[in-house]
Amino acid sequence: MRSKKMTSVEKEQWDKLYQYVKNEILLYDSSQSIPSGLVLRLKGLTKGKYMENRNTEDKADYSYEVVLYTFQICKPSIMSAISNKVFESESNKFNYICKIVENNINDVYLRVQKAKKSEENIDKLDTNILSHNGGEYQKKTEELRNKRLNELW
Secondary structure: OOOOOOOHHHHHHHHHHHHHHHHHHOOOOOOOOOOHHHHHHHHHHHOOOOOOOOOOOOOOOOOHHHHHHHHHHHHHHHHHHHHOOOOOOHHHHHHHHHHHHHHHHHHHHHHHHHHHHHHHHHHHOOHHHHOOOOOOOOOOOHHHHHHHHHHHO
16 A cells, blocks of 8 residues: 655644644754654554554544644643653654543534534635624704604694
8 A cells, every 4th residue: 555645735734733742742942853653652642543654444534734733732731741751762752742632522523524614614605794884874953854844734
């Protein structure tokens, strides 16, 4: 089975996710990169698997954007959890972080889908029925009162 080529949008989303995890979650500096094993673990989140590989069936299909949103939403709990725990290795630490993300990714996915649906409904809304052509304004002055009086006589 051949690997699927990433679109330019997917590449951009992947880069944002990678940079966010590298800088905001793992707190790496500019001279560090995420090890390949952790990258596979990160990519596996998009498929609902432990690690990305071609030999097993995908369990899900989350976009990199949804995974990024999940990391962003979970960041406070991730940072709190890893600050109070000692890990044997960087790999164990990242697995712990990914487990927090896995536990929340479906909620974030549903929120994103709901937001997209609301946006579509707004786009479909017929705004022509919302226009209002108001009535004519009539001055309430002596002229109008006098006109009415003259009509009566």
